[in-house]
């Protein structure tokens with residue numbers, strides 16, 4: 001599905017962070033499963049993947065309370081965040097070929113992530129990508145509603161002076177693809193992350209009909225150029 005998108009050249013590329021710039025989802029999902037288990041909620045990895053991938057911590061807490069009757073206390077959250085950041089420092093790697101893809105883009109780009117600002121900066125710092133995104137990083141904590149609502153992508157575009165129609169979003173999660181669509185932006189789904197290789201995940205992404213699906217970041221610059 002890697003083909004030109006057939007439109008005017010992209011003016012701004014908006015990257016999701018987790019699973020798009022950095023290969024963080026296997027680490028994040030592992031830590032969430034451990035935290036939930038410690039709180040007495042044993043969930044299968046597939047269910048955690050389906051329900052919480054690409055969601056902010058605030059949204060995750062809402063889902064846990066509404067659908068599982070579990071209230072995660074501040075101590076549990078702080079502990080999970082501490083372990084996650086330690087694991088990121090030790091294990092986190094960039095998505096293969098992402099630096100090469102960024103170098104080849106012919107337009108500006110930014111990052112818009114469900115994660116907190118400190119986590120975005122940590123993720124991109126330990127993977128060597130932060131200098132490219134400093135001053136161009138947007139967090140769901142800056143808007144009222146997280147993905148799948150369009151708020152964050154609209155905020156990022158408006159902050160940098162671009163209309164939604166001039167933006168191309170790169171996302172790995174169903175919630176993020178839906179958010180981009182709701183924002184009136186074109187969206188490329190990236191399925192090259194370690195967490196995104198299952199047929200189930202790929203089918204879920206394809207069902208949302210993104211403008212293109214790629215599993216190699218080296219295919220992005222040509223798509224963005226249209």
Ligand SMILES: [Mg+2]
Nearest residue numbers: 016018019172
């Ligand atoms: Mg993501």
